[in-house]
Structure formats: C-alpha cells, structure tokens
Amino acid sequence: MTDKLTVSVLGTGIMGAAMARNLVRAGHTVRVWNRTPQKAEALAADGAQVAGTPAEAVRGADVVLTVLYDGAAARDVMREAGSALSPGTAWVQSTTAGLEAVAELAALADEHGLLFYDAPVLGTRQPAEAGQLTVLAAGPVAGRETVIPVFDAVGARTVWTGEDGAAGTATRLKLVTNSWVLAATNAAGEVLALSKALDVDPHSFFAIIEGGPLDMGYLRAKSALILDGGLSPASFAVATAAKDARLIVEAGERYGVRLDVAAAGAERLARAAAQGHADEDMAAAYFASFAEGESEGEGEGEREGEGTGGSAGGRG
DSSP: OOSSOEEEEEOOSHHHHHHHHHHHHTTOEEEEEOSSHHHHHTTGGGTOEEOSSHHHHHTTOSEEEEOOSSHHHHHHHHHHHGGGOOTTOEEEEOSOOOHHHHHHHHHHHHHTTOEEEEOOEEOOHHHHHTTOEEEEEEOOSTTHHHHHHHHHHHEEEEEEEESOGGGTHHHHHHHHHHHHHHHHHHHHHHHHHHHHHTTOOHHHHHHHHTTSTTOOHHHHHHHHHHHTTOOSSOSSBHHHHHHHHHHHHHHHHHTTOOOHHHHHHHHHHHHHIIIIITTSBGGGGGGGGSOTTTTSGGGGGGTTTTTSOOOOOSOO
C-alpha cells in the first residue's frame, strides 16, 4: 500500500465536504459526488475531482467513504455505484445510520466483496473543518492499514470498538453519545425558553452555576447561538438531529429500554423543523417551546443575527 490513496467521498454536505477537503490537504486523490451537484462542484477549487455519478466516483478507488443523510440513502447510493465497485475495496460508512441499517449495509458490502467499516464520527462543522473529528470505527484488522490514513486525515482520534463492522459497535457508541448531546441541547433550549417566559435574565442562571458541577461549556455554547443569533449556518442541523433522535428511540425500543427524554427530544426537534427551523443549528429546538411565531416580537433580538454565522461547541 502507498501512503497516498484514491478516496471516493459520496455525500458532500456539512460533514462530507469538510472531510473531503481534509483528505485533499493530506495529499490523497479525492473524488466527490453529491445528489445535489453544486455541493460537490464547490470542492473542485479545493482540488477534488467531481464525479457525475456514484459509479464514476468509486471506480478504481482504494476507499469509498459514505457521509450521507441516513442508512437508506447510503444503501441506495452504493447500489447505484455497484457496477463499479471492486472486490477488496474498503467501504468506510460514516453515515449515522441506525442499527438495522448498519446490518443491511454490511450485507450489501458482502455482496460486492468489500471490506466494511462501521465508522460514524463525533463532531460538528468546526471540528470537521479542522480535521479534529473523533472517528468511532469497527471493522476487520486486515485492511485497517488502508483506512487509517483516511481516519488520520479527518480526525484527531480514532476509537476502535471491534473487528466486525456488521455488529454496529461503533454506531452503538455513536447513538449513546448522541443521546447525551441531544438531551443537553434540548435542555439548554428549555432553560432559555423558561427564562424568557418567567422574565428571568438567563445570564443570572449562568452566574449561579458558574464554576460548579452543573456548569458546562456545551450549555454556554448552544445558548450563545440562540441568544446571539448564530443559528445559521448550522453546525449540526435540526433536521439531522431529529433523524438521529429517532434512531436513538428506535434502538431503545429494539432492546426494551424506555427512553422518555429521548422520545420527547425527538418530538421537540421535529416540531422545530416543522416551524421552519430544519436547516438551522439544532439549538433552534428552542423555538419548539413556543407556538409558531410566538417567540417573535419580544424575542426578535434572539434571531436578528441569524445568517451571520457563529461558533458552535459540542459534538453531534
């Protein structure tokens, strides 16, 4: 194996685009494809080769990296690429897909003789752009020498959870981690919503918990996005968070665990998306505390800065 690889990146949204750029910077040959061509074409200026079809993207690749919306999208795109997939190619599946979907994708990999790596990542826009993601990975030891350079290019740390990608051990850890991330995000929104309803300055709450065990940087970062109008562009969008929340609830149901907070959080994120916040940062679940339009007017200062960007902490 050479140090430089040909990597096919299928899916160039927030995460996929950042990962592709970092792979180019690491010196790899990178081919990109996205269902919306403009998202892939934007990477040409960074040195990526833009493919017109999934099959064109994967032909002759050492590694195929999928960073798509969900398991169904990953399955459909890889089926489109099927005729050009070569046996022995490593498939790094970084879509947060859910447990049932991981097993289905692993079976698809077997059909094509691919080395399957269940490899979701922890991180949002900023760590992705900086190549500071945490990669959670499960897959065969034979072949890891090919995928490790990919993980090193996109992440600061790789955590191996097993040798069988089909078992979904990396996805299981991702769902557990995201259950905490989403619970904390929803709690931050509710604290600010209750503060507004009770006419309490939220900064007085922050002052009370400052430096103590209840204080956390993630709470402050997500709260700042709401208070300072930094919900766009999203680091991790409401619509994607709602999808992940559903996967968490489904995983709990599958194993007989009742996840009341996760279920309520999933409904809350879905409501925020229905109110028009689907493409904003997941902190915009805050607006689900109000009837549609109710948070306007008195709370205009909380939204007037939207579209100007802003920092986002934590991981999604």
